Amino acid sequence: MTLDASRFALHPRPPFRLDVTVIVLRRNAVNVVDRWEAEASIYRRVLVVDGSAVEVAVESVGTTEAPRLAVSIAPPESHRVLQQAIAQPLRLQLGLDVDLGPFYRGAAREEWLAPLVARFPGLKPPVMPTAFEALVSGIACQQLSLTAGMHVLGRLSKAYGVQFGGHHAFPRPEDLLRASAEDLRGIGFSMRKAEVILRLAKETEDGRLDLEGLAHLDTDEVIRRLCDLPGIGPWTAQYVALRALRRLDTFPTDDVGGRNNLQRLLGMPGRPNLAETQAILERWRPYQGLVYFYLLLDSISRDRRRGSA
Numbered sequence: 001m002t003l004d005a006s007r008f009a010l011h012p013r014p015p016f017r018l019d020v021t022v023i024v025l026r027r028n029a030v031n032v033v034d035r036w037e038a039e040a041s042i043y044r045r046v047l048v049v050d051g052s053a054v055e056v057a058v059e060s061v062g063t064t065e066a067p068r069l070a071v072s073i074a075p076p077e078s079h080r081v082l083q084q085a086i087a088q089p090l091r092l093q094l095g096l097d098v099d100l101g102p103f104y105r106g107a108a109r110e111e112w113l114a115p116l117v118a119r120f121p122g123l124k125p126p127v128m129p130t131a132f133e134a135l136v137s138g139i140a141c142q143q144l145s146l147t148a149g150m151h152v153l154g155r156l157s158k159a160y161g162v163q164f165g166g167h168h169a170f171p172r173p174e175d176l177l178r179a180s181a182e183d184l185r186g187i188g189f190s191m192r193k194a195e196v197i198l199r200l201a202k203e204t205e206d207g208r209l210d211l212e213g214l215a216h217l218d219t220d221e222v223i224r225r226l227c228d229l230p231g232i233g234p235w236t237a238q239y240v241a242l243r244a245l246r247r248l249d250t251f252p253t254d255d256v257g258g259r260n261n262l263q264r265l266l267g268m269p270g271r272p273n274l275a276e277t278q279a280i281l282e283r284w285r286p287y288q289g290l291v292y293f294y295l296l297l298d299s300i301s302r303d304r305r306r307g308s309a
Helices: 018-026 076-080 083-093 101-107 113-119 131-141 146-160 181-187 191-205 212-216 219-227 234-243 256-266 274-284 288-308
Strands: 002-004 007-010 035-037 042-049 052-060 069-074
Touching (some): 042 083, 131 234, 146 181, 256 274, 274 288
Antiparallel strands (some): 002 007
16 A cells, blocks of 8 residues: 555565564664654665765565565655665565565474474564675674674665764675775774785676676585685575575575574584584474574563563
C-alpha cells in the first residue's frame, strides 16, 4: 500500500522480525551507519540515491506472522526519489523475500539447533547494500576485535561518507578517492589495509574490478576470485560471500567468535579446530551461514543479558 511519495509500506514474507534481523545486520552496537531505535522499533540508514543523500527509516508495524513495514524517506522533497530506488534495495538488504521454510523444517529435527531457532523466529539473513561495503568492513575487522573494527569503520564513514542530518552513509568507492593511505592510517587502519582499500576503491570506480558481478558466480568461484585480490584471505572472502551476497552455504570457518559459538551450542570441551568445524557444518548444508547468524544473535543476546544483570 502506498502512503505517499515519501512514505510507503513493505510486506515481508512471513515470518519476519525487524529487530533480530537488524541486530544481525549491525553486528555491534557501535555501528553508526546502521542505526536501531529499539523503543520505537525503527531502523535508520543514510543512502545515496542518484548522487543525493536520503535517510530511510523502517518501522515494524505488523507482527511476526503478519509482518508489515512502514518506510519513510527524508528530506521531505525526497518525493522526487522513485520508490523503487529505495524499496527493492531494502527488500534485498533485509532479506524480506527469503523463504526459510526448508531451513525451519531441517532445524526442527536437530537436537541442538531446534531450541536456538525457536528462540528467534522471524530472523531473515540480511546483507550489506554493496559488496564493496562488505569487503571494506571485512578488511577493517581482520585481526581485530569486532568492536575495534566497527569503531574504525565508524570513523571512516564520518570522514568520507555522504552526510544527511548529522549521520553518514557508508563511503562509496568514489568517496574514498580523495583519501590517502596516510589519511586512512590516521583513522585507525594499518598502512597495508589502507593501501588495499584505496586500491580496491580505485579499481572498482574505474571498472577494472566488478564486485557486484560476483553475484552471478557460484560460491566457490566467488571465494576464489576474492582471494585473488590483494589483502584478501579465506575469512574475508567468506565474510563477503555471506554478508554481501547472502551465500547461506558459507560459514566463515576462520572466525574465532563463530567457533566459540559452535563450542557453546554443542557443549564441546574446547573450541573446534578448522577440520572439526568443517565436519560439524556439513550437517547443516546448505544453511551453514544462517546457523552462523543465529549463533551470532544468540551471543549478542547473552552479552546483553549479562550487561543488564
